[in-house]
Amino acid sequence: MKIGVDLGGTKMKAGIEYNGSIIQQHSTLLREKHSLSATLNQLIELIKPFASSATSIGIGVPSVVDIERGIVYNVANIPSWEKVELREILEEEFNIPVFVNNDVNCFILGEHRYGVAQNFNSVVGMTIGTGLGSGIIIDNQLYAGNNCGAGEIGMLPYRDHNFEYYACSNFFDAVHGMSALDANQAALQGDKKALSLWAEFGVHLGFAIKAVMYVYDPEAIVLGGSIAKAFPFFEAGMYEALNDFAFPESIKRIKIFQSQDDNIALLGAAALVPQEFQTVSVSLKH
Numbered sequence: 001m002k003i004g005v006d007l008g009g010t011k012m013k014a015g016i017e018y019n020g021s022i023i024q025q026h027s028t029l030l031r032e033k034h035s036l037s038a039t040l041n042q043l044i045e046l047i048k049p050f051a052s053s054a055t056s057i058g059i060g061v062p063s064v065v066d067i068e069r070g071i072v073y074n075v076a077n078i079p080s081w082e083k084v085e086l087r088e089i090l091e092e093e094f095n096i097p098v099f100v101n102n103d104v105n106c107f108i109l110g111e112h113r114y115g116v117a118q119n120f121n122s123v124v125g126m127t128i129g130t131g132l133g134s135g136i137i138i139d140n141q142l143y144a145g146n147n148c149g150a151g152e153i154g155m156l157p158y159r160d161h162n163f164e165y166y167a168c169s170n171f172f173d174a175v176h177g178m179s180a181l182d183a184n185q186a187a188l189q190g191d192k193k194a195l196s197l198w199a200e201f202g203v204h205l206g207f208a209i210k211a212v213m214y215v216y217d218p219e220a221i222v223l224g225g226s227i228a229k230a231f232p233f234f235e236a237g238m239y240e241a242l243n244d245f246a247f248p249e250s251i252k253r254i255k256i257f258q259s260q261d262d263n264i265a266l267l268g269a270a271a272l273v274p275q276e277f278q279t280v281s282v283s284l285k286h
Contacts, residue, residue, distance in 0.1 A: 003050050004270035005059035006103060007043065009033075009077025009130065014046045015263065016054065017270035020114050022263040024050070036080040044093055057090060057098045058272035060106030060265055062133075065148040070100040076131065099272040102148050103127075103265060108135035109142050110268025111222045116257040120219040124151065124212050125259075127225035132164040132208065136216060153211055158204075163211065166204035169227060172197070184230045195233065202234030206241025213250060224259035231258040 004022070005014045008030070015025030028046055032038035047057065062076040070087020090098040101109075108125030111117040117125075117137070125135040132154030136143045143150055154164030164170065172180040176197055186194035209221060223231065238256075245251050261267070 001054050002270040002273050003047060003054045003057040004106075004266035004268070005043075005047065005057065006106065006265040006269060007059060007061045007075075008103070009062060009075075012043060012046055013266060014050060015266045016050050017267055020267070022266050025263070025266065030078070033078050034080050036084070039078060039080060040084075040089060044090070047090070047094065051094045051096070054096060056096050056273040057094065058106070058269040059086065059090070059098065059100050060103035060269045060272075061086070061100060062103045062131075065100050065102055065144075067101060067144060067148055070098060072100060097273070099274075101142075101144065101269075101272050102133075102135070104133035104135040104151065105142055105144055105148070106135075106268035106272065107224050107259075107265045108137055108222065108268070109271050110261075110264035110266070111224075111259065112137045112140070112142075113271045114267045115222070115259065115261055115264050117220055117222050120255075122216070122218045123220045123222060124216055124218045125222045125224060126153070126208070126212070128168055128205070128223060128227040129225035130169050132168045134212065136218075138216075153208055153215075156208075156211055158207060163204070163208040167201070167208045171201050171204065180227050180230070184233070187230070187233045198230060198233035199237040202237025202239075203241045205234060206238040209238065209256070210242060210245055213245065213254065217250065218254070220255040220257060222257045222259055224264065228258055 002017045004017050011029055013027035015022040061072045063072045065072050072084050072086050075081035087098045087100050104127050107127055111125055117123040121140050123137045127133045134151035134153045136151045156163055169180045172178055172183050183194045183197055187198055242251050
């Protein structure tokens with residue numbers, strides 16, 4: 001059994017993966033984000049209940065990651081995590097192998113192994129929440145880039161800012177002065193203004209998807225994150241933006257899915273563990 005961990009800017013979650021399912025999990029809101037020791041202790045306490053029955057740990061973090069050394073840099077929304085040797089810290093604490101990667105990479109790895117993208121060789125995952133991130137599978141392999149920064153479509157210039165400014169929660173908070181949650185609740189009640197906002201949001205997201213298609217030309221795209229749950233409200237606007245894509249056959253062939261499993265990032269984090277660490281526990285101390 002493997003431990004999967006999903007570390008976010010507001011919440012952390014850990015669970016035990018067994019045969020492609022999360023059989024037990026815990027989550028907690030992140031406290032004292034300005035204290036490195038406090039947040040690390042909170043993470044360790046979250047993992048502890050699972051450690052005795054696990055052979056390894058995989059963890060997804062919203063940051064650039066030195067995958068070889070397990071070091072994370074400038075973690076999003078956790079200011080105290082500027083440079084954290086996370087693998088070394090957790091291996092010393094739990095005496096089992098630890099593997100660290102970007103959280104969106106874990107999301108798409110989970111979808112490719114266990115979720116809606118299982119039948120595709122090349123797929124891009126896009127998580128839409130407080131930010132807009134992407135993870136990439138090429139020829140059935142996770143592609144992270146030289147610095148674990150591949151797929152940062154949200155940082156590409158768009159209009160007067162970038163894609164992330166218009167195609168994540170910022171579109172509602174900063175551009176229109178209401179939260180995505182409130183916009184969703186209003187849309188559920190048939191509010192015309194909210195429905196119009198979601199349609200506009202879909203157009204912006206559609207332009208981001210066009211960027212993904214021009215760069216990677218995947219077989220499928222999977223949308224995840226909290227805002228993706230409002231997919232029915234922005235789907236039409238999204239496809240409207242795709243109408244003028246330069247290669248019409250590509251639009252006919254692309255498959256765009258909404259993620260269906262709230263535990264997919266935990267499954268993807270656990271899937272970071274190579275095969276040789278999945279059946280036996282390896283002692284790291286001498």
